[in-house]
Amino acid sequence: MGAPGSGAVVQPCARCGSRWAVQGAPMHWCPRCRGVLLSPGPVDAPPERRNYRWVARPPGRRPRPGGARPPVPAPGGTPGYPDMPRWGLRDASPEPARQERGRLARLADRVAGLLVLTAVLFALAAVAEIGRYLILLRNRTRLIPQALLVVSDVSLYLLAGFALLTALVTAVALVGWLIRVRRAAYAAAGERDPWPVPMLLCGCLIPVVNLLWPGVFLTELARRTDPRALRAVRIWWCAWILDGVLVVAALCWHAADSLQARADGVMLSAWTDLAAAAVALLSLWVVRRCEGRDLRGRKRQPQRWVPATGPAAVLIEPVHRTGEAAGRAPEAEVGDDRAATGAAPGTAEQEEVMAK
Incomplete structure (x- = not known):
């Protein structure tokens, strides 16, 4: 155009x-x-x-009549604010949708506290078993007061019952935690957990079967989250199997009829309770390692080793001979130094030692 x-x-x-x-x-x-x-x-x-x-007008402002412009204020100093200004465009992030959580998920959130409670109850039950064994030893030569026997029986049965009940609830909470963590680990890789939830429940809660499958599930989880946690999983697995063997041995030992066998069964029960407390603490260790935390629940800081790119810096530079002194013998060089300084032989030796 x-x-x-x-x-x-x-x-x-x-x-x-x-x-x-x-x-x-x-x-x-x-x-x-x-x-x-x-x-x-x-x-x-x-x-x-x-x-x-x-x-250009601000939104909602009408034009002035007659086209008159507003007076321009005189330029002042730099504006200051007593606190952080809150004006401007602010996009509020949408709140995440609330998800209905079942009882198993809510129980899995308390798995750490349940494990500590289980360890404490089993340790107290072991103390009660040891007290019962000491009463049996005392009863060989002297009569035991009836009140002491009642206290021993009540404390033993109550602590053992509460420990077993807490252990059952803790086992269910651990299964819920395992389901949640495995699902998150596979979802991070864009995959789906190959084990369905009923299989995880059956493999972890059915007696005798749960001596094998929990170790398999935890090994798969550790290989996906943190391979360094495999050591903790293997230690826990060995302790778990040993605790199962001790439980079976204690049940069989209580079926004996002799007094000595029953007394030995009380001591074996004490060792079984101590092993159960140790397994609870090892379970807490495995849970923390798979979550990337230490035993107290703090976030673990990764340790990174950086290779050195240059040679090591020399802190003390060695002494090099220069000029004609390089061809002289060490004795002659020391003699020349003494003659030049006019110092006594002993003083030169002391200075040489201090220099070294």
């Missing part, structure tokens, strides 16, 4: 800036870029006489 002559009426394009001469009815769209054409106006009209003008 040629340049329009003086006094021609044109329509500027709001997109590409081209000016199109008006011939007849005004156009709405630019033939070049399909942009919006502004209203017609003289091509040589000054900006204040054009029939359009861009005015």
